[in-house]
Amino acid sequence: MNTTAKNEQNTIFSQGDKANPDYFTGNAWLNLLVNESEFNSVIGNVTFEAGARNNWHTHPGGQILIVTDGTGYYQEKDKPIQLIQRGDVVKIPADVKHWHGASVDSPLTHIAITASTPKGAVDWLERVTDEEYNSYKE
Amino acid sequence: MNTTAKNEQNTIFSQGDKANPDYFTGNAWLNLLVNESEFNSVIGNVTFEAGARNNWHTHPGGQILIVTDGTGYYQEKDKPIQLIQRGDVVKIPADVKHWHGASVDSPLTHIAITASTPKGAVDWLERVTDEEYNSYKE
Numbered sequence: 516m517n518t519t520a521k522n523e524q525n526t527i528f529s530q531g532d533k534a535n536p537d538y539f540t541g542n543a544w545l546n547l548l549v550n551e552s553e554f555n556s557v558i559g560n561v562t563f564e565a566g567a568r569n570n571w572h573t574h575p576g577g578q579i580l581i582v583t584d585g586t587g588y589y590q591e592k593d594k595p596i597q598l599i600q601r602g603d604v605v606k607i608p609a610d611v612k613h614w615h616g617a618s619v620d621s622p623l624t625h626i627a628i629t630a631s632t633p634k635g636a637v638d639w640l641e642r643v644t645d646e647e648y649n650s651y652k653e
Numbered sequence: 654m655n656t657t658a659k660n661e662q663n664t665i666f667s668q669g670d671k672a673n674p675d676y677f678t679g680n681a682w683l684n685l686l687v688n689e690s691e692f693n694s695v696i697g698n699v700t701f702e703a704g705a706r707n708n709w710h711t712h713p714g715g716q717i718l719i720v721t722d723g724t725g726y727y728q729e730k731d732k733p734i735q736l737i738q739r740g741d742v743v744k745i746p747a748d749v750k751h752w753h754g755a756s757v758d759s760p761l762t763h764i765a766i767t768a769s770t771p772k773g774a775v776d777w778l779e780r781v782t783d784e785e786y787n788s789y790k791e
Contacts, residue, residue, distance in 0.1 A: 527721055527740050548742045554715055555768060556694070558742075577692055581764065583665055583721070602665050604686045604696075626719065628766060630693060 526624065527583060528560040534569075538639045540648075541567025541616070548626075556628055557636050563587060563623045568616025568648060571640040573609075576630025578637075580605040580615060587623030588651055589615045590643075596651040599623070614643045618651070664762065665721060666698040672707075676777045678786075679705025679754070686764075694766055695774050701725060701761045706754025706786060709778040711747075714768025716775075718743040718753060725761030726789055727753045728781075734789040737761070752781045756789070 531546025542564040549558035560583075568588065580589070582603040589605050590596040592612040599605060599615070607613055609630075617623040629636045669684025680702040687696035698721075706726065718727070720741040727743050728734040730750040737743060737753070745751055747768075755761040767774045 527719075548719070549717055549744060551744065553746060554717060554744065556717075556766070558717060558719075558766070579687055579692060579694075579696060581665075581686070581696075606687060606689065606692065608691060626764070628694070628696070 526562075530562050531560065534561070538570045538572070539567060540570075540642055543567045543569070543616070552631065555631050557631060558626065558628050560624065560626055563617035565617050565620055565622055566648075568643050569614055570642050571612055571614050573612050573638045573640070574607060574629055574636060575609060575634035575638070576632040576636070577609040577611075578607040578630070579628040580607070581626040581628070582623065583626060584622075584624040585617065586621040587615060587617045587625070588648070589613065590647075598651070598653075599625075612640065616643070616648075619649070664700075668700050669698065672699070676708045676710070677705060678708070678780055681705045681707070681754070690769065693769050695769055696764065696766050698762065698764050701755035703755050703758055703760055704786075706781050707752055708780050709750055709752050711750050711776045711778070712745060712767055712774060713747060713772035713776070714770040714774070715747040715749075716745040716768070717766040718745070719764040719766070720761065721764060722760075722762040724756045724759040725754055725763070726756055726786075727751065728785075736789070736791075737763075750778065754781075754786075757787070 530544035534543040546560040586600045668682035672681040684698040724738045
C-alpha cells in the first residue's frame with residue numbers, strides 16, 4: 516500500500532511539523548496557517564498517517580474540520596465513529612468531547628479552524644485506545 | 654483553453670450557487686459550508702471563472718482566504734495586485750478595502766473564512782473596473 520503517494524497526490528500544503536506526540540497516537544503533522552490574535556481563530560492543516568488519531572479533546576469555542584484529502588474517522592463521546600472523507604465539513608460544537616484521525620487503511624488531511632476564546636482553543640484529554648479506534652462499523 | 658477541466662481536476666467541493674451578480678463581475682459560484690451563529694464565522698467555497706472578480710469590499714472582523722486551486726489576484730486599496738495560487742493563505746485584517754478573483758487566464762478556487770461580528774461579515778463597495786483588474790504586473 517503506497518499511502519504516501521496517495522497522500523501527496525492532492526496535497527495543497529506542505530506537511531509542516533510533527534504533531535505533539537502527547538496528544539496524537541501514530542504519525543501526524545501540523546502546518547499552522549493562521550495564529551494571529553486579530554483573527555480570533557487558529558487555522559492549521561493536519562495530516563494523519565493511516566491509523567493515526569488525536570486524543571479525546573474539547574474546544575471551548577468549537578471547531579470546523581474541512582477534509583481536503585483521504586478518508587478518516589470522527590467520533591463524539593457516546594456516539595459511533597463516523598467516516599469522513601474529502602469534501603466533508605465537520606461542525607463540532609463548543610465543549611463536545613471528540614477525536615478525529617485517519618482510517619485504518621487511508622491517510623487523512625483536513626484543515627482545522629478553531630475559535631480562540633478567553634478559555635483557549637483546545638483542552639486535551641485521554642488517548643483514544645486501540646479498542647475505541649477499531650470500533651468503526653461500516 | 655479548457656478552464657473547466659482544469660478547475661474540476663482538483664475540486665474538493667461542488668460549485669454551489671451562482672454568486673450574487675451585484676457583488677461579482679464575471680461568473681463566480683458560492684458553496685456555503687458553514688453559516689451557523691454558534692461558530693461565529695461564515696465559511697464558503699468560492700469559484701471564479703478566468704476574468705471574474707468580486708467588488709471592492711471590507712470585513713468588520715477580517716477574513717482568511719485559503720487558495721485550493723488555480724491562480725488569481727488579491728489587491729488591497731492603494732497597493733499593487735498580488736498573484737495568489739493553490740496553497741496560498743491570504744490574511745485580510747478588519748476594515749481593509751480589497752478585492753479578489755481569478756487571473757486573466759486561469760480560474761481560482763478559494764475557501765473564505767469570514768468572522769461574523771455585530772457589524773456583520775462584509776460591506777460591499779464599488780465594482781473593480783477593467784482598468785483596475787488589468788493592472789497586474791508580473
